[in-house]
Structure formats: structure tokens, C-alpha cells
Amino acid sequence: MSLNIRIEKTKNPKTKPDSNNLKFGELFTDHMFIMDYTEGMGWHDPRIVPYGPLELEPSTMVFHYGQAIFEGLKAYKTKDKKILLFRPEKNMERINISNDRLCIPPIDVDFAVEAAKTLVNLEKDWIPEAEGTSLYVRPFIISTDPYLGVRPSITYKFMIILSPVGAYYKEGINPVKIYVETNYVRAVKGGIGYSKTPGNYASSLKAQVEAIEKGYTQVLWLDGVEKKYIEEVGTMNVFFNINGEIITPSLESGSILAGITRASTIELLKSWGIKVTERKISIDEIYQAHLDGTLIEAFGTGTAAVISPVGELSWNEKTIIINNGEIGELSSKIYSTITGIQYGNICDNFGWIVEVS
Ligand SMILES: Cc1ncc(COP(=O)(O)O)c(C=O)c1O
DSSP, X not given: OOOOOEEOOOSXXXXXXXXXXXXXXXXXXXXXXXXXXXXXXXXXXXXXXXXXXXXXXXXXHHHHHOXXXXXXXXXXEOTTSOEEEESHHHHHHHHHHHHHHTTOOOOOHHXXXXXXXXXXXXXGGGSOOSTTOEEEEEEEEEEOOBOOSSSOOSEEEEEEEEEEEOOSSTTTTSOEEEEEOSSOOOOOXXXXXXXXXXXXXXXXXXXXXXXXXXXXXXXXXXXXXXXXXXEEETTBEEEEEETTEEEEOOSTTSOSOOOHHHHHHHHHHHHTTOOEEEOOOBHHHHXXXXXXXXXXXXXXXXXXXXXXXXXXXXXXXXXXXXXXXXXXXXXXXXXXXHHHHHTTSSOOSSSOEEEEO
16 A cells, blocks of 8 residues: 555644653544545545544444454654654554454555554654653544444544553552452453454443452453453453463463563563463462462553553452562563663664654
8 A cells, every 4th residue: 555644734733741740541642643444445545634523423333333443552752862663563463353353344554554653753742751651552443334234334444543641550560459350251262352342341341340449450351151261451461470480371262362562571581581381371270379379470461551560369259469569570570671672772682663763
């Protein structure tokens, strides 16, 4: 797809926020990227326009049937003012995995990366510079046919919006308390768990609300059939350090999102000569390891928080305190290495960084 993005600049630029007080996902930059899909024409009319409301008929299919997907990645500003993206092609490839499951036509991965780079470059003054801050990049696709009836839409919009962000969890890199969910389930084999589609998040809300009411930050999902095997945490994949072996649930069930931070963490650990195993792991095994004193560390991985150590798990009225509720050695080493690469402070030996020129 040839890159010819029309750019219409805003006449009313907003005041940029103080980068020391940023929260997550509340503010949006001056411009957004849009391109349309129409059956027969394919994806067309890529443009960057002033950020603002969309006009859609109330019958627009996405409102009724949820045929949509989204992604999340970040742009970082280095000390010498370079702008870096972390593995953006992986997010755009994952869009096509989600698209396939949701019957949305595929996008051109290279073009989508170029679109994100062009938008981020235009908005580079919005990239915050305070420690731990970044510009969150949210590509998404919605179905736009004005039609009531369940079938795939034949028109779509692919958009990218940007948001200057601080820490995702108020705890920052401090350990979070997680509630092991034994009532609700997130996904099952054959379902949509592996795709990044709004329905997965809508279905997670009730459990999340109840966990927060009980004093926990997030839920740990178990498999949807036996409620026995560990899947993932809210918006993170999860890793356990049992006796020096790092174990993370395998992706073969199809009910877990294949996280890009997860893949990067596995690659990093292997490069350090640490044994990493992707396999089914049950909550009973975690509890037993806790009783045996072999559960050394647990942490979540995801773009928003990067690494989030788990300090406590609550499962069936039992409390599992991990590493005395403190940040583990490995969690901090992975966190500082990945963020070091993302902010350009550590040499990227993996080829993960894409510079926005
Ligand atoms: C359900 C879920 N699992 C895991 C992740 C972590 O994925 P990534 O590392 O690509 O951000 C996310 C975030 O995108 C998520 O929403």
C-alpha cells in the first residue's frame, strides 16, 4: 500500500499537560489518524485530521454487535530527544490476528506502522519527558455499517489516537494485590480470548469491580472450564518464579492474549540463561509452591505497566504472600532492562526499537 497520508492540521492546538502529573488515558493529543474500508475499494483515504468526535448513525454496527479490535503501544522520548517505538510491527501483526477472528478485513502491517510513526512524529511535542511517562498509541478498528442484523460489516474505520500517560497502576512498580477469580471466567478455548477485542474487556468488568471492592487491584483469571489453570491478569500476562524456573501459561488454549511484553520477557530471560517454561500451570501448584517455600516471585507483563510485581494473591479465602509483598530481584531486573531499551538508555541487542524520524 503506498503511503500517501493527507494531513489537516488543527487550528486550535490544546495546552500540553504538565508531564509530572499525568495519569493514564485521560488526555488526547491534537490529531488522529483515520482510514476507511469499503467492500470493493479496500482500505482507502488515509488521513490525519484534528482530534474530535466521530459522527456515526445510532444504527452503526459496532454499537450493537461489538465487531471491533484495538491495540496499545507506546512512544518514548530519549534524553537526546529521539522518539522510539517498541516493536510496533508486533502490535500491527496482532491487529490482523484479532481482525481474522472478528471477520474484519486485514490491514497492511507496514503501512499501519508508517501511519503510527507519521502521527507520532506530528505530535512529538506531546511526548512527555518526566520519568516513566510516554505517549500511549491506541490503534483501533470499528465496524461502521448502519445496519441492524448480525453479520460482518462491509465498512470499517481504522483509527489511531494518542494519549500522554503516566503510570497505569497507582502502585507504579510496587507490588499489586491480585484476586484469583473463581466465579466469573474471561475466555474459553474456541472463543475470542486471544484477540484484542472490546468484548473480552466488557466481560471482565464485573469481576474487576468486585475485586476492587474487596481491596485488590486486579483479578487473575483461571481457565473457563475447570477453573484450575492460570490464564492471565486483567491486562497482563503472568509469570511465576518457582525455585529459579520461570513459568508462564502457554498460549495453546487460545484463551490468552499473546502479549508482546510477554514475548520480550521470555526472550530476555533466555538471553540471560534463565530457564523459562511455557506450560499449563494450575493454581493448586502455585499454592503448593507457596506452602513449600519455592514460590519466589510472581509478576505481570504488559505494555501499560511493563512489569508489575504481584505481592499477594487471594484464592478461595487463602492468602498467598509472595516475596514478603516486595519487588522481586528478577522483576526489577526485567523492568529496568525493558524500560532501559524503550527509553534508549540501554543498547537494544534484540532489534526491538523503531526510531520515528
Ligand atoms: C488481556 C491482556 N493480556 C495481556 C496483555 C499484555 O499484552 P502486551 O504485552 O502486548 O501489552 C494485555 C495488554 O495489551 C491485555 O489486554
